[in-house]
Amino acid sequence: MKNMLLQPSRPVGITGYGVYIPRYRLPAQEVSDAWTGGSAGLPILEKAVPGLDEDTTTISIEAARNALLRAGIAPTDLRAIWIGSESHPYAVKPTSTIVAEALGAAPMVQAGDWEFACKAGTEAIIAAVGLVGSEMADYALGIGADTAQGRPGDALEYTAGAGGAAIIIGPAHGALARFEGSLSYVTDTPDFWRRPRAEYPSHGMRFTGDPAYFHHIVTAGQMLLEAMDRRPDEYRYVVLHQPNVKFPTRAAKQLGFKPEQWETGLLVGRIGNTYSAASLVGLTAVLDVAEPGDRILVVSFGSGAGSDAISLEVTEHIHDRRLLAPATEDYIARRTAIDYATYLRYRGKLRMK
């Protein structure tokens, strides 16, 4: 079979990264108590909930400011700002122009909003790799951010969280992690969707498992390893899309990885599924502790459906730059638990008229 690996003609890497996770946490037990008398099993411990004044725009702005701090470049050096989300605040009006203006990157910049369920963030980053790798630009910013919706009482209400991660792609020299290659695997698989005027998404229940999540993640991961002639033990870390704890743990095992490789980037138990941000937020937690020479495999998954597998190698620049912005664990530690009633209020689920 033809080698389907994506590699740019100019070597590129991650020049800066940043994260944002809101302060509020809804323990999954609260949802179980409200809807099942406490009898339902819990897929995670708790999820991050956005405050009344937060949305995908504000989450993207803070994550991107952190990425700029670590990159040490001027906002006007960015030639693209691409934001992947399934919760853009407007149906029509770009999140990316607001973020570009807030960062001070406007007006001479590409800007656009992307949507591919939970895969939109890595899709935007691979596009940024193309833009920088073709030498059309030196720096491009890809963001995955979401304030995910879950229907009250539905299985997704336990896990639908909020957060964002911003990745600045630049030339490989000066990067804190080198981009080695990526491979994407996409099919028309209807496991999860939301129609234009629907408030909450629908999903195919058990269909979201084997034909959707596992098939795409495992296939993309295996094909990337084969194309790069790598074994799982050549990677120090693996980060998979994480809708709950069980799925990524099982998929990582299927790919041949061990717990010490996936535990650092597996955050869903403590912050929930951050959708377009999920695999990228896991990556930021890994970059916060990784050492030069460590290899990282990231595989996203978006319903509908597809996966991007990305291979990275950490460089010596990681030490100087990761302390320039708050760590992912700093945001996770900044925790205020809320009850189910407060959650309903914060998420605007109470109809007054």
Place this chain on the structure above:
Amino acid sequence: MHIARNWRVKKQRYSLHGEICHHCGAKVFPPRDICPECAKPAYDPLQLSGQGEVYSHTTVYDAPAGFQHQAPYALALVRLEEGPMLTAQLTDVDPKEVHIGMPVEMVTRKLSVEGDEGLIQYGYKFRPRMMARAA
């Protein structure tokens, strides 16, 4: 709706874009035509750091239109480290924990939303400072 008015002030609202007077060196926020220190009509753009501390504060229980759903919330006079003082909402903090001298930093948040079909206004608020500042 005040589309034009909000659009005009977006830079200062989103990221504390201020001014520095090139006659007397005063740092100015919000931007204006005349320097409030030396009354001369000269200034250059200045990106403020967003770092400051609470000078005084109150808790709003009876909020104005557009803000009722957020009440109760903390409102503060914040003294920026560059000198200017401004009024802003505090966020990500229990109003009972706010105190004079509290170190705070700027974040960009939703200020208000015009119903189900109108615009979303974003702008600066302040929250307790997350990171110790590098020397």
